[in-house]
Amino acid sequence: MKFDTAPSRGMKDLLPAEVELRDRATATILATYRRYGFRRIETPALENLRLLQGSGGGENEKLIYKVLKRGAKLDAATAREDDLADLGLRFDLTVPLARYYAHHRAELPDPFKAIQIGPVWRAERPQKGRFRQFTQCDIDILGVVSEIAEVELILATAEALIELGLERPRIRLNDRRILSAMATFCGVEPSRHGDFFITLDKLDKIGREGVERELRDAGHDAGAISKLFAMVLSADGESSSSLQRLAQVVPATSDAVESLRMILRAVGQEAGGRFTVGFDASLVRGMGYYTGPIFEAAYGDYGGSIAGGGRYDRMVGRLLGQDVPACGFSIGFERVVSILEGKSDQVRSERDRVAFLFEPADPLAEVAAEAGRLRGREGTVSLTLKRKNLARQLDDLAGEGFGSYAVFRPGQSPEVKTLVRRTESAGGADA
C-alpha cells in the first residue's frame, strides 16, 4: 500500500539543518531576554473557543482551527459550528498570556516579565512562504505603567536581533493616542478610527494615491484626508523634530508626545550606532487592542517588519475585570529564520561531528566500547555501517556535515581523519 506522506495541507516538516538553525536562533534570543530578567512560560495549544472568539484578534478570529467536541450530538437541525466545537488552537500568544496572567497573578512576580516562544495556528489560504502552523516569539511586561517597560522591550529586542546577526535594525515608534488625535483633528469620527488606521497602514504597499482613494471610497472627507497626509508625511522623518512639530499642530497629544520623547531619549542613547530608533507618524499596526506606544523593527532592505508590538493596557481587564498595564514586543520568528537562512554564514554545518564506521561482522561490544572512548575525546560520535564504496561514503558523510571520520579496527585505537568534500553534489543519502 502506498500512502500520501506529505504533511497536511499548509503545514511544514523541518529537516535537521532547519531545526539546528532555529534552535540556535531560539537559544540566542532566549539568552538575551533572560539577561533582561524575562522568564519563559508556557500555555497549552488548545484554549476554550469562548476565550479566543471576541478577544480583539480581528481577522485572526476567523482563522481558528476548531476542535470537534467529544461525543457531541450531531443533531441535524441545530448543528451550527459552535455547537460542535468547544476548543480551538491558539492563533497568537497574547490572548493566552492575558488569560494566564489573569489566572495566575497571585503566583507571579510583580512586575511580570514573560517570554513565550511556541507554535500558533491559523487556517490561512496556503501561500508561498506562509504556513498554517508557525512560531511566535514574544516578550511582555505586565504591571508596569512607566515607559521603562517600552524601553526595556525595545532594547532587549534590538539586542536579540543584533545577536542573531541582523545588524543595525531600525526601530520605528508611534503612539495610538497620537494617531487618534490626528484623526480626530482631521475630522474622522472616533468610531471610524479603526478602519481609518487599517487603510493608513497600507501606505507602504499602495502608496499615497492608493490610500487617498481608499479613504475617499470609504466616505472620508477629502479635506480631512489631505490635512492628515500633510501632517503624517511632514512628520515622517523619523526624527524627534517632527514629533515636536506634531505636538504644536495637533492638540491633546502632549502626554503621548512626552511618552515618546522619553522612550526615544532612553533607547536612542543606548543604541550607540548599533541600531536606529525614530518617530514615524505613518506607523499604525493593524491590531485593535493597542492603547499607547506602538513600535516595529525593520532590517536591511527586507520589506515589512521583522518585529512588532505596543502597549495594550485594557486586554487583561476584559478577563480579570480590572485593567492591568501591559505591553509587548513580538519577533517574527519565521521571517527572521528565513533571513538567516539566506545569510551564508548561518548555514553552519556541525563540523565537529565524527562518523565512526564499522562492518557488520565487527564485534558489537568492542565497537560500542571504542565509540564510547572516542565520544569522550571528540564530543559527537555517530556510528555508521561502512559501505563497500568507502570513497563515495566519505563524500556523502562530508555532505551531511561530518567534519571527520574513523574506522573501527579490532584491538586498535581508531585514527580520526578529517573529511574533505570532493564533489558539489547534494548532500545526504545516496540518491
Next chain:
Amino acid sequence: MKFDTAPSRGMKDLLPAEVELRDRATATILATYRRYGFRRIETPALENLRLLQGSGGGENEKLIYKVLKRGAKLDAATAREDDLADLGLRFDLTVPLARYYAHHRAELPDPFKAIQIGPVWRAERPQKGRFRQFTQCDIDILGVVSEIAEVELILATAEALIELGLERPRIRLNDRRILSAMATFCGVEPSRHGDFFITLDKLDKIGREGVERELRDAGHDAGAISKLFAMVLSADGESSSSLQRLAQVVPATSDAVESLRMILRAVGQEAGGRFTVGFDASLVRGMGYYTGPIFEAAYGDYGGSIAGGGRYDRMVGRLLGQDVPACGFSIGFERVVSILEGKSDQVRSERDRVAFLFEPADPLAEVAAEAGRLRGREGTVSLTLKRKNLARQLDDLAGEGFGSYAVFRPGQSPEVKTLVRRTESAGGADA
C-alpha cells in the same frame, strides 16, 4: 466582566520555575543525544486523520482530538464525525516520524538518527498528574538492521537519564520474537498473541493470580498458562543465564536469543556500574507494532517505567510500501520532570539575577543606561519599580529567586548587594 481564566479542561499552564526545570532537562537530554549523532527534527502538530487512524496506535486512536473541517457542510442526515473532520492532533511522535521518513527519505542521512521532543495530545479522562497535552522525547534510528541500533539507543538513553540526575537506572530487555515463541510453545494461537501479551503485561499490577484468572476467563488453556508461567517466572531473574535456559526450552528463539545476548554484552560492558541492564521475560510492552527487541528503563522505587521502546521494522512499510528497519526509545518526559521536581537539588533558583530598583521620578534614560552597564558586569539585570516598603520588597525579590539587588542613584554607580531571604512565606508577588 469576569471570565473563566483556567486553562481548558485537562490542560496545564506552566509557571516560570516549571519551565526552567523543563528547559534544563531538555538541554541535558538533547546534549547527550547529540553526542551520539542524533539530530532533532520537527513535524506539525496537525496530521491528516487518515494517517493517525489505523496507524496501529491502539487505544490512543480513540483519543484523537479531531479538527472541524473548514466550511464543512453540516448536513443533518449524513453527518458522521469523520465527515466533519479531516485533521487531528498527533497522539504520539512515532506515527508522524514514520510519515516524515517515508516522505523525506531522499533528503535524509542514511542511517537516519532522529531526536523528537514536543507536545502530543490525547483526550483522556482527566486525572491527577495526567494531562491532555504532554511532552514526549524520542530518539529513533531508521535504516539499521544491526543490533548496534538497540545498543546506541539504550546507551544514549541511560546516559541521558544519569546526566539528568536519575542515578543507576535499570534497563530491562526482552524480545517480541521470544514472547511469541513462548506463547506458541504453550499452545496460544498466533492470532491471539496480542491480547495474550496485553494481559501478561499486567503482572506487575494484578499479580500472578490476577493474570492467570484473566487468561482463563479469556478462554486460554490452563495447562498452557501454567507452563508459560513456569517459564516466565523462572526466566525473570534479569540475568543472561535465564536467557540461556529459555533458549534450551523454547525452540525457534535462537535468533532472538542471540540478538539479546549481543545487546546485553555490548550495553552491559559500557554500564560500568552506572546503570544495570538485564533480560526480563515478563517485559511485554503494550503496543502492537514491535517486531524484535523491546526495552524499558526504571528508576529507584518509582513505580512503572520512565522510558520505553523497541524495534518496529514494519511501520514505515505501511506508508512507503517497502519495509525499513527502525527502532526507538522514548523518555517519559513528564514522569522524569515530576521525579526531578521531587528532588530538592533540582529546585534551583536563578540566584545570579540582579533586581535593579528605581523610582517613578528617576530619569528613564539614566536608569536604562545604568541597567545596561550593570547587565554588562552582572549578567542578568531586571528593572523593578521601588516600593515604599523596601524591606518587604527585598524579601519578596529573594523569594522570587533574585540573588542580589541594586538601587538607582542619579550620577552614582549602583552598589550590588546580596539578597537574603528572611521569611519562609511563599515567594512571588504580594498576596
